[in-house]
Amino acid sequence: MALVLHNSLTRAKEPFEPLRDKEVGIYICGVTVWDKSHIGHAKSAVNFDVIVRYLRHRGYEVKHVTNFTDVDDKIIAKANELGTDPLKLSRSLIDEYFLDMDALKVRRADVYPKASETIPEIIAMVRGLVDKGYAYESKGSVYFSVHKAKEYGRLSGQSLDQMHAGARIEIGEDKRDPMDFALWKAAKPGEVSWDSPWGKGRPGWHIECSAMCLKHIGKTVDIHGGGTDLVFPHHENEILQSEAYNEAPFVRYWMHNGLLTIDQEKMSKSLKNFFTVSEVLQSYPPEVVRFFFLNASYRAPLEYNEKSLDEAKQALERLQNTYNAVQESLESASGEQDAKDLCDKTWRQIEDRMDDDFSTREAIAVMFDSAREANRMLSEGKLSKQGVRDIADLFSEFNKLFDVLRTKITRAVAIPQDTEEPLPDPESLTGKALSDADVDQWVRYRGIARRRKDFDYSDAIRKKLAELGIDVQDAQDGAVWKRR
């Protein structure tokens, strides 16, 4: 089956055909760094992280570009407020962004261009647009004239007439038309600025993305992504600029991710209804956060709350438990049965669902089905070593795309024959710095006690360990434990 993706330009699913066979240029709008990233940004990053991973899995040579807007009104305002330099501020926020995204196991893009480092290209583009008559200079600023564009509103479905009908738009002093937008903004006294043919100034918001696409990918990019909130006017304007300048189609496929909401409202820095990535990661492991995002459709809005995160945690644990059990059995399996059919079928289905506009939600559902089957086979004890290995491989293949499972978080302990020696006092089980070997030893004592049917003792140990954050589970011929 062919890879199909939803193109927001046509509002339909289309077969994916990159411009150059197996090479894919993908540009994702990054963040404007005037404050910490919140977990809505994380959703976008994780959604596209898996999309890029899957494209690579499918054999595409992907060049992934994500930008940083590091000069704009808000950054300048914030820097003034803090009494610091805007570029210094944005630099440190970019560092924090990377810390957050690394924690969330988001693979890095190939290039992270910054507006401040793309100035020559931006100026060249603005000048080109002026030369071609699409843009005009006014009091040191340069504006794109929307009436010069061939088509307006192709992406957002808005038409200029309707926009004019809106009474809220006021004519800016320097613009010829209220819908015209700034390509270059004249610097106010004391602001960060660069020299340009129109005097000192800085780039407008939309132009950087057009310039960066051209610089790092080319006239036409295969996939351009971002949040649905960027459709209008940001992406609309990018199309106008780029197509006017390049005289070539700008984007083959537009992909927009749904926004994270809180109480049904969009999470945003401006509304102040957000949680930062680091806040959330204090309460939930990164795998849970990723799973939460991926257990939904990237295109739909997603409601954020603790209950949903808890549920995601619970659900993910189910998958993790199976993965643990599989890994436990890698050595001990001694049966005849293989798992070829299960693994082949599951993987085929996962690719099938992912091919359908990256339906991570459904791919996960397939994994749950296979986990049930795997658990059943495992408990029957008939699997061969190869069979177990195949299932383990299936899980790690899945994890290469989703990155929501941990390799090994449990330890199996065999319970030896009773030596009849006295067991140590449970009271001596203390201390936070219990080594794995220490825990193994206590779990062994506990196992021996269970054989002696000294359940008071074994329950006491289990309770003690639980208090130290260690869960013990009894199995057929031993026990497994893990740190919470």
Added chain:
RNA sequence: GCCGGGGUGACAGAGCGGCCAUGUGGCGGACUGCAGAUCCGCAAACACGAGUUCGAUUCUCGUCCCCGGCCCCA
């Protein structure tokens, strides 16, 4: 107002013209000293009204409601 997306079981959230979504939670059972994990089974849904159809949750039309975009924004 204009543009766009939605309304699915207790909840989250897919999908499809007729066949099990999946997960959390609930109920019953198996296993177990207990617990946990796991397995088996059960209950539970398609906003409303009309139409198309042999048959619609899935298609069409209308109604109601929700959300996003239209200054910045993933």
